[in-house]
Amino acid sequence: MKIFVVHAHPEPKSFCTAMKSAAVETFERQGHEVQVSDLYAMGFQPVASQADFGDRANPDYCVYALEQRHGATTGTLSADIRAELDKLFWCDLVVFVFPLFWYSTPAILKGWIDRVFVSGRVYGGKRFYDRGGLAGRRALVGLTLGGQEHMFGPQGIHGPIEDMLKPFLQGTLAYAGLQVLPPFIGWHVPYVTDEARHQLMAAWEHRLRSVQDDVPLRFPSLADYDDQLHPLNVAM
Amino acid sequence: MKIFVVHAHPEPKSFCTAMKSAAVETFERQGHEVQVSDLYAMGFQPVASQADFGDRANPDYCVYALEQRHGATTGTLSADIRAELDKLFWCDLVVFVFPLFWYSTPAILKGWIDRVFVSGRVYGGKRFYDRGGLAGRRALVGLTLGGQEHMFGPQGIHGPIEDMLKPFLQGTLAYAGLQVLPPFIGWHVPYVTDEARHQLMAAWEHRLRSVQDDVPLRFPSLADYDDQLHPLNVAM
Helix, strand or coil: CEEEEEECCCCCCCHHHHHHHHHHHHHHHCCCEEEEEEHHHHCCCCCCCHHHECCCCCCCCCCHHHHHHHHHHHCCECHHHHHHHHHHHHCCEEEEEEECECCECCHHHHHHHHHHCCECCCEECCECHHHCCCCCCEEEEEEECCCCHHHCCCCCCCCCHHHHHHHHHHHHHHCCCCEECCCEEECCHHHCCHHHHHHHHHHHHHHHHCHHHCCCCCCCCHHHECCCCCECCCCC | CEEEEEECCCCCCCHHHHHHHHHHHHHHHCCCEEEEEEHHHHCCCCCCCHHHECCCCCCCCCCHHHHHHHHHHHCCECHHHHHHHHHHHHCCEEEEEEECECCECCHHHHHHHHHHCCECCCEECCECHHHCCCCCCEEEEEEECCCCHHHCCCCCCCCCHHHHCHHHHHHHHHCCCCEECCCEEECCHHHCCHHHHHHHHHHHHHHHHCHHHCCCCCCCCHHHECCCCCECCCCC
16 A cells, blocks of 8 residues: 555644554555655645746636646645645555644644645545545544543534534545545543553554454445535435 | 734735735724734744744743743743733724635644734633633634535535534634634535625625624533532533
């Protein structure tokens, strides 16, 4: 497999960064090809702006998605976006490793999505969900958070973690066509014992080694909707 | 009222930016005091990093939240964070105006949350939900998106928009103690007629003028959980 690891943590000595390193080592030991974007180490610039476009469809008024399409067609997207796109379309599996900030990705990773998931290649028109531009590829999320597992779930104060992750797992990764594997969640990481952290790392490495056996989560299919995206079968 | 408008759109001529301007004008006409953070215009730096701290609790290993607490206590957070915190704790109502990017805030606004919602003031310890650091203040979200309303809701392909907004409305704003008003949603904005846009702007201005009558959404209360955040009443 060709595997692209996208990582975002501000502390190089963090457990989360060790999860990234474990992913690279585990996959390489298995003979996979691995590329890494360590967004903090790269100083990735996360703000979607008019500066992302070397040539403009409309120089006077920027609709970001329309300029993405123009940039993708004409090859005039900024160099950092093109470099990330090359890795994304090269890979069979993309692995995201990050700490949950405010029940979402850190801004540096959010901006990577905003800028790299370009209309015209990753999505756009009817290119989404199972017809998304990244269809045929898989995605694995490995995240760490401060919260404890009992704070989540139907009775937990925050509700199910899956609900908090919906904009990323469904609205971003599945939307882009990726087959999204069940996320790996490192609960309460800053506050647990070293022993618990060792167990967590072992569980992560086990997930990585067996990733080819994982069954993707289920998300909407365009086959269940008409051309205007009205549901074909209300009872579904 | 004292009102703080936080805005994030890369195109100054956009409808979304016009919503921000309408908010400022409407509130000022009503005699309210208004401060604005236009994040793109300010060139706001959204990446949470070790550079945010002028003095470190632990110079060798950065747990971002712990350094936030130290920085808040010692007054050594970076100047741009302190300036935003001053506006946040000054206001009675904070209004967020932004385009929905990937079912979430643009990275520049996500990073504003990551950096400005500091542990030790906005949250931390048992300081969350109705005991959050911003308790007593209200929040209004006005957002635009490309999607149409029928693509959302229980039968819509993306599910209810409220679910997509949960990490922001509940996991961020309500978590920080804000009373969150029902969001104002500008559907399909890039693709509608001028006439539809005028109607949408009129509806937004109506919401702004009557914001004091709005009934906040309901979110978890710490009163329903024990000290370990286990629910007190499983039947609730």
